[in-house]
Amino acid sequence: MKDLKGALMFGQSGGPTSVINASAAGVFIEALKHPEFITKVYGAAHGIKGILDEKFYDIGQEDPKELELLKYTPSSALGSVRYKLKKAADDVTDYNRILEVFKKYNIRYFFYNGGNDSMDTCNKISKYLASNGYECNIIGVPKTIDNDLCGTDHCPGYGSAAKYVSTTLMELNLDAKVYNTGLVTIVEVMGRNAGWLTAASALAVHKGLGPDLIYLPETPFDIDKFVGDVKAVCDKNNNKCIAVISEGIKNKDKKYVGEFMSSSTDLFGHAQLGGVCFSLANIVKEKLGIKVRPIEFSLLQRCAAHLASKTDVEEAFKAGSAAVKYALQGKTDKMVALIREDKDGKYKCKVKLVPVSKAANSEKTVPKEWITNDGTGLSKEFIDYALPLIQGDAKAPLEDGLPRFARLKKVLAKQ
Amino acid sequence: MKDLKGALMFGQSGGPTSVINASAAGVFIEALKHPEFITKVYGAAHGIKGILDEKFYDIGQEDPKELELLKYTPSSALGSVRYKLKKAADDVTDYNRILEVFKKYNIRYFFYNGGNDSMDTCNKISKYLASNGYECNIIGVPKTIDNDLCGTDHCPGYGSAAKYVSTTLMELNLDAKVYNTGLVTIVEVMGRNAGWLTAASALAVHKGLGPDLIYLPETPFDIDKFVGDVKAVCDKNNNKCIAVISEGIKNKDKKYVGEFMSSSTDLFGHAQLGGVCFSLANIVKEKLGIKVRPIEFSLLQRCAAHLASKTDVEEAFKAGSAAVKYALQGKTDKMVALIREDKDGKYKCKVKLVPVSKAANSEKTVPKEWITNDGTGLSKEFIDYALPLIQGDAKAPLEDGLPRFARLKKVLAKQ
Numbered sequence: 071m072k073d074l075k076g077a078l079m080f081g082q083s084g085g086p087t088s089v090i091n092a093s094a095a096g097v098f099i100e101a102l103k104h105p106e107f108i109t110k111v112y113g114a115a116h117g118i119k120g121i122l123d124e125k126f127y128d129i130g131q132e133d134p135k136e137l138e139l140l141k142y143t144p145s146s147a148l149g150s151v152r153y154k155l156k157k158a159a160d161d162v163t164d165y166n167r168i169l170e171v172f173k174k175y176n177i178r179y180f181f182y183n184g185g186n187d188s189m190d191t192c193n194k195i196s197k198y199l200a201s202n203g204y205e206c207n208i209i210g211v212p213k214t215i216d217n218d219l220c221g222t223d224h225c226p227g228y229g230s231a232a233k234y235v236s237t238t239l240m241e242l243n244l245d246a247k248v249y250n251t252g253l254v255t256i257v258e259v260m261g262r263n264a265g266w267l268t269a270a271s272a273l274a275v276h277k278g279l280g281p282d283l284i285y286l287p288e289t290p291f292d293i294d295k296f297v298g299d300v301k302a303v304c305d306k307n308n309n310k311c312i313a314v315i316s317e318g319i320k321n322k323d324k325k326y327v328g329e330f331m332s333s334s335t336d337l338f339g340h341a342q343l344g345g346v347c348f349s350l351a352n353i354v355k356e357k358l359g360i361k362v363r364p365i366e367f368s369l370l371q372r373c374a375a376h377l378a379s380k381t382d383v384e385e386a387f388k389a390g391s392a393a394v395k396y397a398l399q400g401k402t403d404k405m406v407a408l409i410r411e412d413k414d415g416k417y418k419c420k421v422k423l424v425p426v427s428k429a430a431n432s433e434k435t436v437p438k439e440w441i442t443n444d445g446t447g448l449s450k451e452f453i454d455y456a457l458p459l460i461q462g463d464a465k466a467p468l469e470d471g472l473p474r475f476a477r478l479k480k481v482l483a484k485q
Numbered sequence: 486m487k488d489l490k491g492a493l494m495f496g497q498s499g500g501p502t503s504v505i506n507a508s509a510a511g512v513f514i515e516a517l518k519h520p521e522f523i524t525k526v527y528g529a530a531h532g533i534k535g536i537l538d539e540k541f542y543d544i545g546q547e548d549p550k551e552l553e554l555l556k557y558t559p560s561s562a563l564g565s566v567r568y569k570l571k572k573a574a575d576d577v578t579d580y581n582r583i584l585e586v587f588k589k590y591n592i593r594y595f596f597y598n599g600g601n602d603s604m605d606t607c608n609k610i611s612k613y614l615a616s617n618g619y620e621c622n623i624i625g626v627p628k629t630i631d632n633d634l635c636g637t638d639h640c641p642g643y644g645s646a647a648k649y650v651s652t653t654l655m656e657l658n659l660d661a662k663v664y665n666t667g668l669v670t671i672v673e674v675m676g677r678n679a680g681w682l683t684a685a686s687a688l689a690v691h692k693g694l695g696p697d698l699i700y701l702p703e704t705p706f707d708i709d710k711f712v713g714d715v716k717a718v719c720d721k722n723n724n725k726c727i728a729v730i731s732e733g734i735k736n737k738d739k740k741y742v743g744e745f746m747s748s749s750t751d752l753f754g755h756a757q758l759g760g761v762c763f764s765l766a767n768i769v770k771e772k773l774g775i776k777v778r779p780i781e782f783s784l785l786q787r788c789a790a791h792l793a794s795k796t797d798v799e800e801a802f803k804a805g806s807a808a809v810k811y812a813l814q815g816k817t818d819k820m821v822a823l824i825r826e827d828k829d830g831k832y833k834c835k836v837k838l839v840p841v842s843k844a845a846n847s848e849k850t851v852p853k854e855w856i857t858n859d860g861t862g863l864s865k866e867f868i869d870y871a872l873p874l875i876q877g878d879a880k881a882p883l884e885d886g887l888p889r890f891a892r893l894k895k896v897l898a899k900q
Contacts, residue, residue: 086663116665145659152664236887237791244560244890245788248501249567250531255784277887348763365783369670373660376652377791379886461886471794471876472651472692475659 074205074400075107076178079121080129081114082146082213083153083184083191087227088234088375089386090213091147091476093183095140096390097211098129101179107398108179112483117151117182118191122167124485131481139476141383142466144375147478155191158198165198172199175483178206179397183390185214185225189405190430196403207397210405210426211389215372217266218435221428222407223419226389227372229382229459232270234374235259235367236460239274239281242365243312252309252360254300258347259367261316262326263287264435267371268316270456272448282311282446287318288436289445291327296350297357299446309360317345376473380462385419392421405429417458489620489815490522491593494536495544496529497561497628498568498599498606502642503649503790504801505628506562506891508598510555511805512626513544516594522813523594527898532566532597533606537582539589539900546896554891556798557881559790562893570606573613580613587614590898593621594812598805600629600640604820605845611818622812625820625841626804630787632681633850636843637822638834641804642787644797644874647685649789650674650782651875654689654696657780658727667724667775669715670696673762674782676731677741678702679850682786683731685871687863697726697861702733703851704860706742711765712772714861724775732760791888795877800834807836820844832873 080097082090094113101111111129114120127148129137140147158165171177180195182188192210199206212219215231239257246255259268265286274280282303285291296313303311319327328346351364389406396404404423411418440452466473495512497505509528516526526544529535542563544552555562573580586592595610597603607625614621627634630646654672661670674683680701689695697718700706711728718726734742743761766779804821811819819838826833855867881888 086660119665143659144656146663147659149665150663233886238785238789240888240890241559241788241790242784244558244562245501245784248561248565250534250564273885273887277885279890363784365785366781368780369657369660369778370653370780370785373656374653375656457885463883468878470688470692470872471648472688473655475655475694 074178074207075109076176077110077112078108078179078181079112079114079126079177080181081117081120081183082148082150083117083182083188084150084214085372086145086150087213087215087372088144088230088378089227089383090183091140091143091145092383092386093211093213093226093390094147095137096387097181097394098137100391100394102130104398109176112175113148116149118153118155119151120149121171122164124171126483127478127480128483132478136476136478139466139474141387142375142378142464142473143475144373147476154187155194158194165195168195169199169202169204172204172206180206180208181211181393183211183213185216185219186429186431186433189219189426192405193403193426193430196426207400207402209393209397209401210429211393212405212407212429215267216261216264218264218433219429220432220434221405221424223410224408224459226382226386228266229379230377231267231371232273232456233379233460234371234377235267235270236273237377238367239271239314240277240279243274243279243281246312247310250308252304254304254354254358254360254362255312256347256351256354256362256364257281257312257314257367258317258345258364259314260371261287262318263433265316266436268314269436269448269452271314272452273456273460275447276453276457281314282307283313284447285313285315285319285445286436286441287316287320288438289441290322291319292321293327293353297354300354301358304358304360315347315350319346376465378464379460380464381459383464388421396423489593489622490524491591492525492527493523493594493596494527494529494541494592495596496532496535496598497563497565498532498597498603499565499629500787501560501565502628502630502787503559503645503793504642504798505598506555506558506560507798507801508626508628508641508805509562510552511802512596512809513552515806515809517545519813525590527590528563531564533568533570534566535564536586537579539586541898542893542895543898547893551891551893554881554889556802557790557793557879557888558890559788562891569602570609573609580610583610584614584617584619587619587621595621595623596626596808596812598626598628600631600634601844601846601848604634604841607820608818608841608845611841622815622817624808624812624816625844626808627820627822627844630682631676631679633679633848634844635847635849636820636839638825639823639874641797641801643681644794645792646682646786647688647871648794648875649786649792650682650685651688652792653782654686654729655692655694658689658694658696661727662725665723667719669719669769669773669775669777670727671762671766671769671777671779672696672727672729672782673732673760673779674729675786676702677733678848680731681851683729684851684863684867686729687867688871688875690862691868696729697722698728699862700728700730700734700860701851701856702731702735703853704856705737706734707736708742708768712769715769716773719773719775730762730765734761791880793879794875795879796874798879803836811838
């Protein structure tokens with residue numbers, strides 16, 4: 071163990087997940103075990119913004135029981151941010167400010183929990199501090215329901231969102247069949263460029279209660295083909311069809327379908343909000359004359375902690391605690407990765423470090439060979455990949471029949 | 486016990502719930518215990534339609550384990566229907582057909598599971614059969630997430646939907662606060678004329694993680710007041726506000742707000758589908774200039790069996806089994822009701838019979854005195870009423886991390 075002594079700063083960034091706080095719990099609980107090296111544990115309010123604004127919480131003042139409950143508490147408990155650092159070569163203002171704050175509070179450990187942009191942030195800060203001779207161990211902790219980070223088999227947050235998508239589609243499958251009249255259900259799932267989460271609806275297909283059609287952003291989306299696909303299902307299925315689309319479906323010119331259809335207005339002349347499922351619903355309704363119900367999973371799919379995957383919660387926690395352990399060993403400029411090492415057909419996953427640059431600013435999409443030839447389904451390879459990630463239940467204890475989420479005091483660190 | 490011997494017919498009607506199949510399980514499991522009186526147990530495909538079409542399943546051929554799993558399986562396993570019988574005085578065609586089918590299969594027990602219209606159906610068939618001298622014991626089993634049936638303290642189906650609404654709002658509350666930028670979230674909940682389900686969001690308020698504003702159909706809805714209410718919350722709350730509206734909000738002239746705002750079109754000139762939350766979102770966005778996210782709970786709120794209330798599942802089952810027991814005692818033209826008899830501040834509920842006419846074609850709305858004066862919240866009386874109904878978890882066993890719902894063989898009865 072390397073003898074670096076100082077405070078620890080942890081921040082959460084980007085869209086939250088059901089288990090991002092489980093990683094926070096992993097970092098905090100592990101960090102508080104090492105007062106001989108980690109003198110203070112801080113949580114930045116709204117990620118990098120909290121560091122720039124010198125606004126962070128003193129985690130040592132929190133009740134350990136509440137930190138434990140963080141495992142089951144959705145959303146980013148510290149607050150999140152979408153903030154992309156400029157290149158240091160173009161503008162060093164932010165970097166200088168970060169260095170200043172880190173020096174003032176003697177921050178020697180920095181962990182940032184997020185997606186591609188957050189790994190980019192880790193990478194940039196790490197390089198800048200090193201080039202200025204300031205010693206600080208920096209580790210990225212992966213998180214995203216999109217599951218699009220390179221360098222890791224999968225991302226904490228994905229398993230729980232995938233469990234939400236697949237479970238909910240099984241329930242919807244039963245509900246949508248209930249009347250003996252026609253109904254096309256179009257479900258919209260998050261994921262701008264990678265279709266991992268939309269693909270999770272194939273797990274419901276695997277259990278016999280899935281959608282009929284699945285459209286990922288990886289395959290060019292053609293509206294006429296889509297209508298034809300829906301019609302073909304309706305024709306053989308008593309005018310019933312469930313289609314799942316990614317919010318990020320793009321036409322062959324790589325334009326988001328949701329974008330070029332969104333200049334719609336209502337009675338008051340206001341632009342219509344809402345996803346691409348609504349526009350597609352209108353088209354199907356007009357062309358096929360069948361009742362259509364568009365359903366946008368919206369924020370529900372990323373905050374449904376009541377349906378979290380135990381595997382995901384445990385891995386998210388482990389990713390956080392491993393980051394601390396690695397940093398205490400002197401590791402820096404790395405990302406914690408989940409490495410799959412299945413044995414005898416049984417899921418096994420361990421934690422490893424990869425260069426943070428590996429994950430920064432790149433996107434891992436669903437392999438083309440896992441998408442069926444007609445572009446509306448997933449192969450067995452995908453099922454084998456995704457099914458282990460949604461195993462087990464892990465949720466907050468109930469109080470009055472409702473989840474008892476963590477209640478942090480959030481005591482601001484004295485400036 | 487009265488000595489009426491013959492077959493039993495059970496049908497499901499109207500919009501499904503998470504626990505309507507629990508009542509089916511109650512009817513089936515109890516009925517199959519009494520072969521000395523109940524010679525056959527049938528389940529009508531798509532309710533009354535299945536009787537008219539002579540299409541029903543022989544439940545005696547189902548695996549008892551699958552009938553047990555029905556308790557945790559959402560949606561109407563037999564298929565549902567929306568079909569309102571004409572008055573017999575106007576047209577006896579359907580009634581004659583029902584009598585014909587009942588005679589052919591010697592059906593002496595008939596149970597219909599649904600809302601107001603279904604109780605009306607029970608009432609009409611009961612009177613017609615009696616006036617034609619055909620002995621048949623008919624009992625209505627209540628069901629609706631709307632909770633708007635008269636004669637019963639609450640309806641099976643409501644507790645689970647209320648648990649979904651309140652739990653999900655707690656999760657959304659955490660998610661919607663995650664960035665330090667403004668966001669108005671407008672959530673739309675089912676319930677055309679009664680606001681019970683929308684009111685359930687007040688349970689999240691009770692736990693400190695609820696919406697800021699709640700609008701029921703019981704209070705006339707004024708768009709300008711709504712925008713003003715949202716602005717007032719945003720002003721004191723860093724431009725953040727969560728509002729929950731019922732799909733059935735009406736203006737002072739009793740016109741559905743969703744209806745007079747829905748003549749919106751998209752780029753292709755198609756009418757926009759989707760709920761009133763989208764139109765309100767546009768207005769708020771334009772008037773306040775704050776980002777708005779409309780979220781429609783859609784079908785999810787009525788089929789989320791993974792989040793069912795144990796209390797609700799047990800009461801739904803009991804309502805079904807009690808219907809059989811009462812019918813075997815010779816009772817007819819009645820509805821099973823849940824009667825609240827709290828003792829020492831502890832929730833107690835028992836099953837009783839009420840005249841089915843009491844529930845037919847009337848709607849129970851949220852008492853005015855339970856709605857706060859400004860029309861945007863619920864009183865403690867509502868919390869005391871609703872909180873016991875969402876207690877406990879009861880869900881399907883997991884198989885591969887996903888719910889193992891009932892798989893019925895659905896063997897059609899021989900004609």
